[in-house]
Amino acid sequence: MSFFDHYNYWIFVILFVIGLYTIMSRTNLIKKMIGLSLFQIAVFLFYITMGKIEGGTAPIFVDDPNAVYSNPLPHVLILTAIVVGVATTALGLSLVVRIKESFGTIDEEEILRQEEDSK
Amino acid sequence: MSSIISQAPILAIILPLLGSPLCALLRGGVVPWAFTTILSALSFWISIDLLFLVNQSGPISYELGGWAAPWGIEYVIDPLSAFVLLIISGISTGVLIYARESICKEVAPSRHGLFFSAYLLSLAGMMGITATGDAFNIFVFLEITSLSSYVLISMGEKNDKRALTAAFQYLILGTIGATFILIGVGLLYLMTGTLNIADIASQFDSIEDTRPIRAAVGFLVVGIAIKLAMFPFHSWLPNAYSYAPTIITAFFAGTATKVSVYLLIRFIFTMFGWDFAFGDLPLTQLLIPFAVLAYLSMSVVAIFQDNLKRLLAFSSVAQLGYMTLGIALASETGLTAGILHIFNHAIVKTGLFLSVGAMFFVTGSTYLKDLAGIGQRMPLTTFGFVLGGLALIGVPLTPGFISKWYLVQAVLERGDMLGYGLAITMLISSLFAVIYVWRVVEVAYFKPSPDNAPKGEAPMSLLIPSWLFIAAMFYFGIETSMNVGFAEAAAAFLMGGAN
Numbered sequence: 001m002s003f004f005d006h007y008n009y010w011i012f013v014i015l016f017v018i019g020l021y022t023i024m025s026r027t028n029l030i031k032k033m034i035g036l037s038l039f040q041i042a043v044f045l046f047y048i049t050m051g052k053i054e055g056g057t058a059p060i061f062v063d064d065p066n067a068v069y070s071n072p073l074p075h076v077l078i079l080t081a082i083v084v085g086v087a088t089t090a091l092g093l094s095l096v097v098r099i100k101e102s103f104g105t106i107d108e109e110e111i112l113r114q115e116e117d118s119k
Numbered sequence: 120m121s122s123i124i125s126q127a128p129i130l131a132i133i134l135p136l137l138g139s140p141l142c143a144l145l146r147g148g149v150v151p152w153a154f155t156t157i158l159s160a161l162s163f164w165i166s167i168d169l170l171f172l173v174n175q176s177g178p179i180s181y182e183l184g185g186w187a188a189p190w191g192i193e194y195v196i197d198p199l200s201a202f203v204l205l206i207i208s209g210i211s212t213g214v215l216i217y218a219r220e221s222i223c224k225e226v227a228p229s230r231h232g233l234f235f236s237a238y239l240l241s242l243a244g245m246m247g248i249t250a251t252g253d254a255f256n257i258f259v260f261l262e263i264t265s266l267s268s269y270v271l272i273s274m275g276e277k278n279d280k281r282a283l284t285a286a287f288q289y290l291i292l293g294t295i296g297a298t299f300i301l302i303g304v305g306l307l308y309l310m311t312g313t314l315n316i317a318d319i320a321s322q323f324d325s326i327e328d329t330r331p332i333r334a335a336v337g338f339l340v341v342g343i344a345i346k347l348a349m350f351p352f353h354s355w356l357p358n359a360y361s362y363a364p365t366i367i368t369a370f371f372a373g374t375a376t377k378v379s380v381y382l383l384i385r386f387i388f389t390m391f392g393w394d395f396a397f398g399d400l401p402l403t404q405l406l407i408p409f410a411v412l413a414y415l416s417m418s419v420v421a422i423f424q425d426n427l428k429r430l431l432a433f434s435s436v437a438q439l440g441y442m443t444l445g446i447a448l449a450s451e452t453g454l455t456a457g458i459l460h461i462f463n464h465a466i467v468k469t470g471l472f473l474s475v476g477a478m479f480f481v482t483g484s485t486y487l488k489d490l491a492g493i494g495q496r497m498p499l500t501t502f503g504f505v506l507g508g509l510a511l512i513g514v515p516l517t518p519g520f521i522s523k524w525y526l527v528q529a530v531l532e533r534g535d536m537l538g539y540g541l542a543i544t545m546l547i548s549s550l551f552a553v554i555y556v557w558r559v560v561e562v563a564y565f566k567p568s569p570d571n572a573p574k575g576e577a578p579m580s581l582l583i584p585s586w587l588f589i590a591a592m593f594y595f596g597i598e599t600s601m602n603v604g605f606a607e608a609a610a611a612f613l614m615g616g617a618n
Contacts, residue, residue, distance in 0.1 A: 023291060036294055043301055050309050074308070077255055081301060084262045088294050091269055095287045098273070102280040115281055 008049040015042035027108040029096045033089060040085040047078040124168060128181040128194045128250055131165040131204060134158050136243035143236035147228040149219065151235040156215040159242060163208040170201040174608060180252070188252075189318045195252035199458065199609035203249045203381045206465050210373035211242050217473055217584035218366045221480055225364045226274055234274060238370075241267035245378045254304045254314045254390075257382065258297065261346070265293045268375060272363040285358035292345055292355045299342030306335035320390050327395045336400065339386055347379035349443055350413030353436045360432035361485075365476030368428060372435055373469035377461045380442050384457070387446065388613040397449040406447035407537075411544050413440030418551035422558065427475050427485045430555055431468065434511060437548065438464045441526060444541070448529050451614045456525035459606040463510075463518035466595065470588030471507040474500050477577035477585055487559070492568030494560075497576050501563050503589045508556035510592055513549050517596040521603065523549070 019042060022035025051074035059072035096106055103111050123130075138158040145151045173179060178197040182188060196204070226234050244264030248257055269290045275282030308314055310331050311322045326332055341352075348356040356376075360368050387396045396402045414437040421433035438460070445457025477500045478493055479485050494501045510517035523545065530541045576582065595602050 020295070023295070029287065032291060036291060039295070040298055043298055043305070046302065047305055050305060074305075077308075080255075080259060084259070084266075084297075087266055088262075088290065091266060092287065092290050092294075095269070095273060095283060095290065098276070099283045099287060102276070102283055111284055115284070118281075 008045065008052075012042050012046040012049065015039075015045065029099065029106045029108060030093075032108075033092045033096065036092065037085065037089050040081070040088070044078050044082060044085070047074045047081070050074045124172070126181075127165050127169050127172070128179060128196050129183065131162045131169065131208070132194075132243055132246045132250055134161055134165075135239040135246065139236045139239040139243065142239055143232050145235075146232045148231065151232045152215070152219050152222070155235040155239055156212065156218075158239065159208060159212045159215050162242070162246065163205075163212045166201070166204040166208045169196055170205050170605070173198055173201040174605070178612075189313055189315045192256060193252040193315060193317075194250045195317070196250060197609075198605065198612045199381070199384065200249045202458070202605045202609050203378065203461070204246060206377065206462055207242070207245050207249065207374045210465055210469050211370060213584055213587060214366050214370045214373070214469060214473070216587075217369070217476070217581055220578055220580050221365050221476055224480060225277060227277070230274075234271070237267040237270045238367075240264075241271060241370075245374055248378050249381060252316050254307060254316055254319065256314075258301050258304055261297050261300065264375070264378070265290075265297060265346075268367075268371065269293070271367045271371075272359050274367070275363045278364075279362045281358065282362035285355075285362045289355040289359045292352075296342045296345030296352075299338045299345070301342075303335045303337075303339035303342060306331045306338065310335075316385070316390055320392065323390065323392055323395065327391075327399065333400075336391060336396075340383075340402075343379055343383050343386065346376075347383060347443075348376050348436055348439060350409050350417065350436060350440060353413075353417070353439075356436060357429050357432040360435070361426055361429040365472070365479060368432075369469045369472035369476060372431070372472050373465040376435070376439055377465055380439070380446075380457070380461055383443075384446060384454070384613065388454070393449065393614070403447050403449050406443055407541070410440045410444035410447055411541065413437060413443065414548040415544060415551075418548045418555065421555045422551060424555075425487050427478075427487060427490065427559065428472070430559070431471055431475065434552070434555065435464075435468060437552075438468070438511070441522070441545075445526055445529065448533070450529055450532060451610050452525065452529035452532055454610040454613060455603075455606050456522055456529050458609050459525055459603060460522035462602050462606065463522045463592075463595065466588055466592050467507055467510040467517070467519060470585055470592055471504060471511070473581070473585035473588060474504040474507060477581040478504075480581055481573055481575065481577050483573075487562045489569065489572075490559075491562050491566035492564075492572070493562075494564035496568060496572065496574050499582060500577055500585070503586055505556075505560055505563075506589050507592065508559065510596070512552045512556055516593065518592055518599075518602070519596075521596060521599050525603075 015038060019035045019039030023032050026032050051071040053068060053070050056068045056070035059069040100106050103114055105111060135158050142151050142154055145154060173196055178195060181194040183192040241264050244260045247260035251257055269286045272289060273283050273286035307319055310326050311319050313319060345352045417433045417437035421430050424430035424433060442457045442460050445453045475485060478490060481497060482489055510519035513519040513523040527542050530538045
């Protein structure tokens with residue numbers, strides 16, 4: 001089993017870690033949201049890979065007894081997770097807008113400084 | 120009637136879920152509040168019915184849309200989930216009675232419809248997590264709860280703009296936690312080909328030695344730990360609780376983290392099985408240090424807080440440590456103590472946060488320096504708070520004593536040095552609780568009121584619900600047959616299913 005046999009899973013892991021690193025290392029709230037999206041998208045890829053069967057076609061019924069179908073269930077599941085991801089991103093970005101209106105900045109360190117001052 | 124009760128498992132969830140969009144259309148005024156309270160009370164009533172039904176005739180399985188279990192989505196109400204459903208809907212109804220005047224002051228009237236719409240979503244999500252028997256459904260309901268709770272927490276912005284950053288921080292951490300759970304569920308599906316919890320559990324023995332399953336357990340436990348605010352993943356909780364509107368803090372303190380504790384119990388005992396979780400995996404050794412660190416360190420941190428809501432939030436993280444300890448002990452007594460503490464702490468903390476909310480309503484601040492002399496200005500509210508504080512310490516006649524009593528029994532049952540050590544750490548942590556409760560008492564009764572401080576008691580509509588919780592607390596602290604009975608039944612059921 002070579003490294004590239006399961007390259008889909010490796011791409012998932014790499015994207016996942018890049019996303020997590022972006023969330024932790026950036027102080028710009030928009031960049032944090034980008035990292036969060038990347039982090040979630042990596043999981044979508046993981047689910048899609050899970051449902052793929054080698055030589056399988058799209059799971060649409062065809063009149064051929066030998067046809068092999070990919071598993072549609074993970075695709076359906078991930079459709080739900082994509083909706084959740086979009087909702088999270090939208091809510092996160094709207095919070096960033098409100099933060100910008102209230103604090104006048106979207107830099108985390110600057111916000112923390114202002115919160116310290118207001119105590 | 121019997122046909123209605125056979126639909127009860129879904130009704131308890133679908134009422135708030137479908138009520139939410141309707142509530143958004145109701146705009147402002149008293150109507151959305153009344154609507155929400157009625158729906159929540161209906162859910163509460165159904166939950167009571169369910170609890171008695173389950174205790175009479177065993178677990179109920181409800182197949183959504185009539186599709187049979189492993190293929191369709193199944194709702195399972197067993198003794199534990201019925202008990203947690205009762206806690207959630209009960210706390211929610213009590214808090215909503217309190218909500219009318221408090222929310223009018225904290226949220227703009229034009230937004231009431233939307234506010235209560237988000238509240239109902241969050242309630243439906245929590246009820247859904249508890250009732251569902253489908254692993255992916257747990258993720259979906261978890262996100263429904265989380266997304267609405269980010270919105271609700273950010274609503275505290277009218278009083279303090281830090282509510283926005285608290286909500287944002289919670290959004291980042293909460294999404295990471297939920298995504299971890301999603302990966303865990305994906306790995307479980309990969310290995311079993313099913314999402315039904317009972318089905319996964321029945322296949323678990325044959326696959327438990329594989330690497331994906333170990334990864335799945337890791338992702339699930341860490342994901343739930345973030346949602347649970349288990350030490351050291353608690354950093355989102357103090358800010359979120361401090362700056363959210365009063366009723367939201369009280370509601371979430373009573374329910375949101377408790378639902379995550381429920382999830383942890385559900386995954387460890389129902390899905391992984393006792394043998395795997397505590398035999399092959401060293402979950403006891405992993406969870407006990409974090410639990411002990413949680414209640415020791417967070418009690419110390421609570422002592423140094425100058426914001427009363429923040430003080431209670433840190434104390435919540437400490438109390439979650441007790442619940443985790445109960446689970447980690449991996450014995451029936453420990454599990455009983457953990458489940459019992461879910462119930463007891465939910466009532467106590469909600470009562471405390473509602474009392475603080477009444478102080479906030481009158482004085483407009485939760486900082487200790489502004490609350491000096493509050494004992495003379497608002498005697499009834501402050502007295503209620505002090506009684507709740509006694510329960511945090513664990514004084515006899517309060518439910519805090521009952522759950523600590525059971526926890527100490529479970530710890531001593533081990534009979535080794537670790538058991539005695541744990542009992543001593545619990546004693547020390549209770550002493551820290553004495554200090555932080557005493558700090559509030561000192562400020563409230565022995566410091567002079569600041570000049571031109573507002574005088575007078577909180578309105579009756581705030582006072583009565585918060586005293587309702589304090590009175591319920593004493594009821595369950597003295598007459599323990601109900602809460603202990605249900606906790607024991609749930610623990611016995613879970614352990615019976617595991618062995």
